[in-house]
Amino acid sequence: MNQSERDPENEQAVTPPVPRKRTGGRSARVRDAVLAATLDQVAEHGIEGLTIGDVAARAGVAETTIYRRWGTRTALVAEAVTELAAVANPAPDTGALRADLQLLAEQISQLISRPGVARLVGTTIALSVDPEVAAARHRFWNDRFERTSQVIDRAVERGELPEGTNPREVIETLSAPLYFRLLVGDEAIDDAFIARCVDNTLTLHGNCRLNH
Amino acid sequence: MNQSERDPENEQAVTPPVPRKRTGGRSARVRDAVLAATLDQVAEHGIEGLTIGDVAARAGVAETTIYRRWGTRTALVAEAVTELAAVANPAPDTGALRADLQLLAEQISQLISRPGVARLVGTTIALSVDPEVAAARHRFWNDRFERTSQVIDRAVERGELPEGTNPREVIETLSAPLYFRLLVGDEAIDDAFIARCVDNTLTLHGNCRLNH
Structure with missing residues (x-):
């Protein structure tokens, strides 16, 4: 996901590639x-300052490749952030x-201290x-809640949380204070x-019998 | 704070008013x-789309009045929102x-469901x-925490909270889940x-002896 992982052979691919099946590597x-x-573009310019053209140039691919695959700027950003998370x-x-x-909690703390994420959260x-x-934001949070719910489901199976626990409520309780610090911006998360x-x-x- | 409270006599004051001491009514x-x-302008256009000229026209005052009193767009927005809260x-x-x-909690819920507030929070x-x-955001939150801390201080005096309770921590605990719902945007606050x-x-x- 970082710059060093970009494929240098794509740097010059400024003409539309020949359509092909998505089979593996390239x-x-x-x-x-x-x-x-x-x-990278979102971190530097926010969603509102991001253009498909700039992303294409930075990634070394043709604009048409991006339009064909993602359709819109927002869909592109949504997939990038969901993937990052x-x-x-x-x-x-x-x-x-x-x-x-x-x-x-440590993952969330690291994610929200990443350059550009505050800007992105604010923009959404x-x-x-x-x-x-709104749809992109929904997809992002839905993906987050679904993945993290597994943690809660397993704890219920082990008897660490009561039967019938709503996973999303637990994740909300854990996450809310961390994101609230991002929102207020005055105190670091230590x-x-x-x-x-x-x-x-x-x-x-x-x-109670297990945790008190 | 709403439109109907605007002073109609100012609607035509498009030339700079004669400097005067700030004494009372006008x-x-x-x-x-x-x-x-x-x-109103922030709700419709966001901070980034707000101009002093538009605010002046909407308020029926001269731009110079605003510049003299508030200096910058951000200082103006910060005071407006702090005052609203x-x-x-x-x-x-x-x-x-x-x-x-x-x-x-009801106040926070009402504040964050107000048109334009989500946009404003996101923009900050x-x-x-x-x-x-950042400074405007800091002033806003500091003002909120200071005012609400009185509630906590009084509860400590009444013995409802332990001596040495950090008021800000209690307010954080109460506020964070409400603002987290604003951030995620998927579930209403009921x-x-x-x-x-x-x-x-x-x-x-x-x-514990009082609340459990």
Whole structure:
């Protein structure tokens, strides 16, 4: 997902490539290069300052490649960010809820301190009257909640959380204070704060006999 | 703070007014008209689409009046929003922590569902690399935390919260899930959710003997 992973052989591919089936290597490399270039452009210019042309130039692919595959700027950004979150944040599975929540909180902390992510989060809120932005935001959060819900489901199976626990509520409890700090912007997220978020989540949702 | 409160006698004041001391009526009316116009413009166009000229025209005052009093667009927006939050959200004082927290949560819910506020919150995050926007955001949140901290201080005095409670932590616990819903954008804030935010805050911060 970073710059060094871009394929140098694509740097000069400024004419539309011959249409082909997406079978493996080149297609995947183009996708990675385009998504990485998209994140870089968003970090520097925000969604509102991003153009398909700039992304194409940065990724070394033709604009038509991007339009054919993603359709719109917003769809492109949505996939880039969803991919970033998914790759950087595999759902932890340590076998213990506390350790899983700790890893999740650390992942969120790292994600939101990444250059450009604050700008991106802010922009998705600011532009959410745009149905396409709203849809992209929905896809992103849905993907996040689905992936992280596995952590909660496994904890229920192990008896660390009560039967019938709503996974999304637990993830909300853990995530909200971290994102609130991003929103307020005055206080850094340090280890003590992450520990408090984990403790509070266990206190509010955990099976008392196990977590108190 | 709303349109109907604008002073019609200012509607035609398109030439710079004669400098005068700010003594009472007219100065306060100009301020109200300008701040109301600012909020309306932000709701419609975002901070980034707001110009002092448009605000002046909407408020019926001279641009120079705004520049002299507020200096910059960002300072103007910051004062308008801080004022909105302060006027719409007086710190509750019912004599009981649970009722105060309930009112605070309802105020936050109403504030963030107000047209334009999501856009404004998003924009302050998106543009927080700009030192002036960052400073405005800091002033806004500082004002909010200071006002709401009174609620917590009074609860400590009444023995509903432990001595040494950090007011900001309690306000964070209450506010974070509400703002997180604004950020995710998928689920409305309903009465059940507000009640859960209040319960959770009491569980995490309250004196056990009183709240459990």
